[in-house]
Amino acid sequence: MGENNQLRDVFEAIADPTRRRIIRLLAEAKELPLHGLTSQFEMGRTAVSKHLSILKDAGLILDRKVGRETLFLLNAAPLREIQDWLASYSRFWNHHMLRLNELLADENKE
Amino acid sequence: MGENNQLRDVFEAIADPTRRRIIRLLAEAKELPLHGLTSQFEMGRTAVSKHLSILKDAGLILDRKVGRETLFLLNAAPLREIQDWLASYSRFWNHHMLRLNELLADENKE
DNA sequence: ATTATAGGACACCGTTTGGTGTCCCGTCAA
DNA sequence: TTGACGGGACACCAAACGGTGTCCTATAAT
Numbered sequence: 001m002g003e004n005n006q007l008r009d010v011f012e013a014i015a016d017p018t019r020r021r022i023i024r025l026l027a028e029a030k031e032l033p034l035h036g037l038t039s040q041f042e043m044g045r046t047a048v049s050k051h052l053s054i055l056k057d058a059g060l061i062l063d064r065k066v067g068r069e070t071l072f073l074l075n076a077a078p079l080r081e082i083q084d085w086l087a088s089y090s091r092f093w094n095h096h097m098l099r100l101n102e103l104l105a106d107e108n109k110e
Numbered sequence: 111m112g113e114n115n116q117l118r119d120v121f122e123a124i125a126d127p128t129r130r131r132i133i134r135l136l137a138e139a140k141e142l143p144l145h146g147l148t149s150q151f152e153m154g155r156t157a158v159s160k161h162l163s164i165l166k167d168a169g170l171i172l173d174r175k176v177g178r179e180t181l182f183l184l185n186a187a188p189l190r191e192i193q194d195w196l197a198s199y200s201r202f203w204n205h206h207m208l209r210l211n212e213l214l215a216d217e218n219k220e
Numbered sequence: 221a222t223t224a225t226a227g228g229a230c231a232c233c234g235t236t237t238g239g240t241g242t243c244c245c246g247t248c249a250a
Numbered sequence: 251t252t253g254a255c256g257g258g259a260c261a262c263c264a265a266a267c268g269g270t271g272t273c274c275t276a277t278a279a280t
Contacts, residue, residue, distance in 0.1 A: 089189055
């Protein structure tokens with residue numbers, strides 16, 4: 001079954017703009033060390049590290065140690081929960097979305 | 111242009127599970143007074159009222175006074191921002207989504 | 221061998237969050 | 251006209267959030 005290892009709510013994890021920027025950076029760069037991420041922000045290493053552990057608790061990132069560096073990479077899969085949640089409301093702003101979501105569900109069964 | 115009256119971040123507004131439940135209730139019931147919502151939760155009227163004002167600041171609900179009641183109704187449109195944000199990452203968990211999102215963009219131009 | 225870099229683990233701190241209770245005022249019902 | 255009800259507007263509070271600085275260890279570079 002789908003592993004539900006999330007210690008923290010995904011909705012809460014993406015609520016902070018800094019964390020969304022981290023997600024963006026990791027989506028572009030595939031893999032980045034902590035200091036590589038920190039250099040992109042105007043805050044200390046400790047703060048970025050805290051955001052990373054929140055993302056990790058939500059299952060949104062993975063990390064591996066290479067030498068003295070810790071490399072972080074994105075795991076976008078948990079974002080699907082947001083997608084599913086949104087699908088229930090998409091009819092309010094787009095009539096086409098409902099049908100597209102149904103199509104998607106069918107395709108996943110194949 | 112699209113009116114951007116949001117005093118508060120939509121991502122932040124949907125981060126709380128109570129507020130997501132409020133959204134759900136309003137989507138089902140169309141319009142509800144404060145006491146009608148409060149009866150669904152195990153918290154006081156004041157707390158629910160605070161959640162409602164956060165949702166209102168994010169542009170997610172509207173309200174109108176009728177007699178001594180204040181009726182609240184859902185405005186799901188701002189959720190589109192979340193949808194747009196997700197679209198950039200959907201390729202990570204579903205190859206078909208990218209094409210569907212492109213189709214959507216085309217349909218909106220019609 | 222020495223020095224610089226990477227980063228985990230804390231303690232600490234001001235602000236925000238999510239709840240409470242209370243007061244007060246309109247409105248509706250008896 | 252006298253209650254009871256609906257709800258806005260505080261003040262208040264503990265806990266969580268989002269930062270900081272410091273200490274320490276492991277690794278890499280000179």
